[in-house]
Amino acid sequence: MIYFNGVTKKYKNSDDSSLENVSFTISQGEFVSIVGHSGAGKTTITKLLLAEEYPSEGEIFYHSTNIHKLPKRELINLRRKIGTVFQDFRLLQNKTAYENIAFAMEATGKTEDEIREDVPHVLELVDLGKKASHFPSQLSGGEKQRLAIARAIITQPDIIIADEPTGNLDPINTSDVINILKKINDLGTTVILTTHNKSVVDQLKKRVITLQNGKIIRDEKEGKYIIK
Amino acid sequence: MFTLYLKRIIRSGYHNFVRSGFASFASILMLTITLSVITSLVFIQAALNASLNDIKEKVDVTVYFVPDTDESDIAQVKEALLQIPEVRDISYTSSEQAIEDFKSKHSNDYLTLQALDELDENPLGASLEIRAKDPSQYESISNYFENDSTLSQGALTIIDKVDYHQNKVIIDRLNSIISGANKLGFFVSIILILISIIITFNTIKIIIYMSKDEINVMKLVGAGNRYVQGPFIVSGVLVGLCASVITIILFIPISVWLGNQMTEFIGINMFDYYKSNFVQLFVIVICLGVILGGISSSFAVSKYLKK
Numbered sequence: 001m002i003y004f005n006g007v008t009k010k011y012k013n014s015d016d017s018s019l020e021n022v023s024f025t026i027s028q029g030e031f032v033s034i035v036g037h038s039g040a041g042k043t044t045i046t047k048l049l050l051a052e053e054y055p056s057e058g059e060i061f062y063h064s065t066n067i068h069k070l071p072k073r074e075l076i077n078l079r080r081k082i083g084t085v086f087q088d089f090r091l092l093q094n095k096t097a098y099e100n101i102a103f104a105m106e107a108t109g110k111t112e113d114e115i116r117e118d119v120p121h122v123l124e125l126v127d128l129g130k131k132a133s134h135f136p137s138q139l140s141g142g143e144k145q146r147l148a149i150a151r152a153i154i155t156q157p158d159i160i161i162a163d164e165p166t167g168n169l170d171p172i173n174t175s176d177v178i179n180i181l182k183k184i185n186d187l188g189t190t191v192i193l194t195t196h197n198k199s200v201v202d203q204l205k206k207r208v209i210t211l212q213n214g215k216i217i218r219d220e221k222e223g224k225y226i227i228k
Numbered sequence: 229m230f231t232l233y234l235k236r237i238i239r240s241g242y243h244n245f246v247r248s249g250f251a252s253f254a255s256i257l258m259l260t261i262t263l264s265v266i267t268s269l270v271f272i273q274a275a276l277n278a279s280l281n282d283i284k285e286k287v288d289v290t291v292y293f294v295p296d297t298d299e300s301d302i303a304q305v306k307e308a309l310l311q312i313p314e315v316r317d318i319s320y321t322s323s324e325q326a327i328e329d330f331k332s333k334h335s336n337d338y339l340t341l342q343a344l345d346e347l348d349e350n351p352l353g354a355s356l357e358i359r360a361k362d363p364s365q366y367e368s369i370s371n372y373f374e375n376d377s378t379l380s381q382g383a384l385t386i387i388d389k390v391d392y393h394q395n396k397v398i399i400d401r402l403n404s405i406i407s408g409a410n411k412l413g414f415f416v417s418i419i420l421i422l423i424s425i426i427i428t429f430n431t432i433k434i435i436i437y438m439s440k441d442e443i444n445v446m447k448l449v450g451a452g453n454r455y456v457q458g459p460f461i462v463s464g465v466l467v468g469l470c471a472s473v474i475t476i477i478l479f480i481p482i483s484v485w486l487g488n489q490m491t492e493f494i495g496i497n498m499f500d501y502y503k504s505n506f507v508q509l510f511v512i513v514i515c516l517g518v519i520l521g522g523i524s525s526s527f528a529v530s531k532y533l534k535k
Contacts, residue, residue: 050448072453080450090445094247106236107451109229151449 002026007058018044020214031185034194036211042194083152087164089144091136098132126150142173159190201225241462251435258431259471262424269417278496292388293353314365326352436528443532460529468521472514
């Protein structure tokens with residue numbers, strides 16, 4: 001489904017590579033945790049996958065399509081197949097919880113009826129049914145992240161990329177967010193999780209890719225968080 | 229589908245505008261200042277034109293006729309002169325009126341009045357005051373008396389003098405002042421308008437810069453460029469509309485005050501001018517506000533859509 005083929009990424013004004021000759025494959029329905037120290041290249045992988053960044057060398061394929069050779073219009077369609085969740089939530093501050101989710105549906109051209117039907121349902125799913133009219137600034141960290149997840153899954157994407165989604169959360173909220181991601185994965189959506197959180201990774205008992213200095217040093221089917 | 233998108237873009241733009249609070253307020257303030265500068269320049273131009281017209285009114289070419297010329301001969305000359313395309317109007321002063329005017333003008337000068345009384349007959353002839361459509365045309369009108377064949381030889385003999393050459397220096401100077409004032413006014417207006425537009429554009433650019441993360445998020449959830457840009461343009465247009473209405477309202481008390489206090493100085497009642505040109509000014513200010521707000525936002529957002 002996703003195939004990184006010898007990908008190297010060098011940023012301008014930096015001699016070191018953020019990623020160096022990285023190759024791996026992710027299959028449909030997998031739950032993959034990408035772990036490593038800060039600067040190991042975890043976020044670079046997610047940015048490359050969303051075509052926010054371009055690789056210096058190598059290619060990235062989604063099914064059989066090289067995503068960095070897609071025209072702009074096709075890129076929009078690709079992004080609609082990928083739901084994103086970030087550490088800093090990245091919610092639209094001027095929109096209510098309901099409108100944040102509705103925006104993702106509106107952007108994909110869904111009708112008003114579909115929006116009216118699906119948004120309350122997904123808000124209930126992440127336990128924010130009573131906070132539909134709240135703005136992000138009126139929500140706690142955990143609620144913001146649950147809202148971000150709701151927005152990511154509303155369009156029923158093929159893949160969810162969660163980039164350090166628990167970085168700003170306490171243990172209870174962390175566990176809530178991970179449980180929601182597991183549920184989404186159980187329903188068949190591929191989940192790519194980058195994290196620093198050892199206990200989260202160890203409890204998941206799913207595939208773990210470990211990065212160090214831009215290189216993959218470990219890729220295990222039921223891995224653990226092992227970083228020296 | 230298009231109407232659905234349009235409806236959503238307008239709704240989203242309206243929400244952005246209402247919920248942005250301070251950002252919308254700052255944009256409206258800047259755009260109000262720009263529109264006020266432009267409206268003030270329109271006012272200044274009107275005042276300048278009024279003053280120049282006033283001065284133009286005071287300039288004429290006077291044709292003096294020899295005393296005892298028949299009124300019918302003068303009427304013939306007047307008719308002939310009215311055929312000249314450059315002539316706007318001609319007023320006639322009879323020799324009786326001329327002597328009356330002279331007496332009232334010198335009512336305190338007993339010596340002159342006494343000398344006048346000594347004379348048996350009226351020494352002043354009748355005259356025609358010719359006003360041209362434009363001050364630059366006086367020369368060609370005065371040349372008419374010197375070499376134009378449409379005036380009969382008889383008509384030329386009854387003309388005592390044409391005072392154009394005495395006024396030539398003043399008329400030439402006035403011409404250069406008028407054209408200079410027009411050019412300078414235009415140049416200064418353009419510079420001021422450009423400065424205001426650049427300031428407005430930059431304010432809106434800074435405000436949209438604050439939304440650059442949101443623009444990225446919109447793109448990440450799969451929104452197309454037009455769907456991201458649309459609401460910002462709608463907000464910009466709403467900012468423009470508000471600023472235009474505020475400017476229009478703001479200039480009501482200003483023009484009333486100018487009308488009450490400054491009419492003598494300016495030479496035109498600004499409130500009357502505002503009232504009589506209200507529709508045109510309203511349309512100009514609204515269009516400028518909407519275009520400036522919309523285009524500034526559109527340019528500012530497009531910078532973040534290139535990736």
